[in-house]
Amino acid sequence: MRTLILSAEDVAAAVRHVGLNALMDEVIAALHAACDDQHGNETYDVPKREGFSYDNPAVGLLEWMPLLKRDVEAFIKLVGYHPNNPWKRGLPTVLSSLLKFDTTNGHLRVVADGTLATAIRTGAASAVASRILARPDSSTLGLIGAGAQAVTQLHALSRLFPIREVYVCDIDERVAQSFARRVETLRLDDVRFHVCAANEVAGAADILCTATSVAVGGGPVFEDGALLPSVHINAVGSDFPGKTELPRSLLDRALVCPDYLPQAAREGECQALPPEQLGPDLMQLVRGCGQYAANQTRTTVFDSTGFALEDYVVLGVLERIAAEIGLGLEVEMESRSDPHDPYAGLAGSPAAPLRIGVDLKEAVAAGGLQRPGKNR
Numbered sequence: 001m002r003t004l005i006l007s008a009e010d011v012a013a014a015v016r017h018v019g020l021n022a023l024m025d026e027v028i029a030a031l032h033a034a035c036d037d038q039h040g041n042e043t044y045d046v047p048k049r050e051g052f053s054y055d056n057p058a059v060g061l062l063e064w065m066p067l068l069k070r071d072v073e074a075f076i077k078l079v080g081y082h083p084n085n086p087w088k089r090g091l092p093t094v095l096s097s098l099l100k101f102d103t104t105n106g107h108l109r110v111v112a113d114g115t116l117a118t119a120i121r122t123g124a125a126s127a128v129a130s131r132i133l134a135r136p137d138s139s140t141l142g143l144i145g146a147g148a149q150a151v152t153q154l155h156a157l158s159r160l161f162p163i164r165e166v167y168v169c170d171i172d173e174r175v176a177q178s179f180a181r182r183v184e185t186l187r188l189d190d191v192r193f194h195v196c197a198a199n200e201v202a203g204a205a206d207i208l209c210t211a212t213s214v215a216v217g218g219g220p221v222f223e224d225g226a227l228l229p230s231v232h233i234n235a236v237g238s239d240f241p242g243k244t245e246l247p248r249s250l251l252d253r254a255l256v257c258p259d260y261l262p263q264a265a266r267e268g269e270c271q272a273l274p275p276e277q278l279g280p281d282l283m284q285l286v287r288g289c290g291q292y293a294a295n296q297t298r299t300t301v302f303d304s305t306g307f308a309l310e311d312y313v314v315l316g317v318l319e320r321i322a323a324e325i326g327l328g329l330e331v332e333m334e335s336r337s338d339p340h341d342p343y344a345g346l347a348g349s350p351a352a353p354l355r356i357g358v359d360l361k362e363a364v365a366a367g368g369l370q371r372p373g374k375n376r
């Protein structure tokens with residue numbers, strides 16, 4: 001009944017152990033394999049995510065993303081989205097935790113930091129879709145929105161495509177200008193970086209990733225115009241009702257592929273389109289990849305809202321590495337008292353016996369305590 005806790009430092013140690021590129025390659029392969037599972041629809045039950053959105057004390061969103069692997073285990077990701085975090089609090093916009101449960105008894109088996117894992121799996125998802133929908137010789141990457149997700153978009157795509165030129169823009173000039181420095185860890189020595197306006201980025205790209213924190217109703221983040229006819233777009237930032245990044249005219253001529261239709265239809269670029277205009281989802285794309293490669297010469301969109309299977313897959317990879325090198329802390333998190341007596345576990349030692357405390361009714365009667373609000 002122990003719970004394995006993998007902190008941010010444990011996750012970082014797992015990544016250091018295998019190496020950043022090896023980890024990204026493994027997550028791309030594992031996600032592809034999970035999507036390729038012919039029995040996937042019977043294996044996984046993935047309800048749509050739910051959450052709270054609020055404007056106070058800060059503009060934000062807190063969501064829970066469940067998954068049941070039937071007959072095996074359950075998983076929930078808790079994710080917070082607070083777009084003012086970077087500049088107001090020095091924190092990432094997306095903070096998250098990953099939880100795994102034993103479905104024989106409800107025991108919480110694993111709690112892991114999900115912040116780095118989210119960024120890695122979001123990059124990996126774009127890579128899985130782009131391998132099918134983008135031209136294999138794509139060498140120019142456009143990034144609109146140059147924050148945390150943009151880093152892993154470049155990383156994941158650089159593992160599959162011969163990226164040589166990266167065009168970057170961000171409404172925050174400091175974020176755009178710092179991008180090349182922030183990706184030095186990837187050692188992409190042959191890549192040249194250019195900071196320019198959104199429409200220029202879109203016009204130059206063989207593959208375009210939009211990963212902005214645009215506000216609800218604030219899109220599109222570039223104008224439809226001089227895009228390459230074969231451009232493939234990973235639309236990463238549209239993940240809430242009303243929050244979209246792409247121009248409608250572009251969606252109308254493109255093959256638009258949701259990651260997970262029930263969610264993308266509510267939160268992604270797909271919310272703008274009628275059902276008959278939607279292409280295959282990520283699982284269908286992977287399972288029929290030969291058939292969909294014919295679309296590499298036309299405009300394609302991967303509508304990435306981010307779904308729980310991606311998080312479940314990346315946690316599986318991290319758990320494997322943690323077990324291999326003994327990472328994490330195991331704690332007795334849950335009470336294991338007498339099944340019929342929740343107080344049984346409270347019995348202390350003779351040196352520290354269970355205190356019953358003051359009887360509230362007697363204390364009030366004796367005038368030692370006042371009922372709340374009595375003298376107002």
Ligand SMILES: NC(=O)c1ccc[n+]([C@@H]2O[C@H](COP(=O)([O-])OP(=O)(O)OC[C@H]3O[C@@H](n4cnc5c(N)ncnc54)[C@H](O)[C@@H]3O)[C@@H](O)[C@H]2O)c1
Pocket residue numbers: 081083086093094118122144145146147148149150169170171172175198211212213214215221235236237238239304305306307
């Ligand atoms: N699809 C997924 O699986 C997935 C996963 C994680 C995050 N996201 C989404 O991706 C987006 C980016 O997340 P992040 O963690 O990189 O956030 P971030 O805050 O690190 O970066 C977002 C950047 O977008 C910029 N931006 C906002 N509006 C813009 C605009 N109109 N044009 C250009 N730049 C603009 C901001 O200045 C910011 O630097 C968010 O919307 C988030 O909800 C999606």
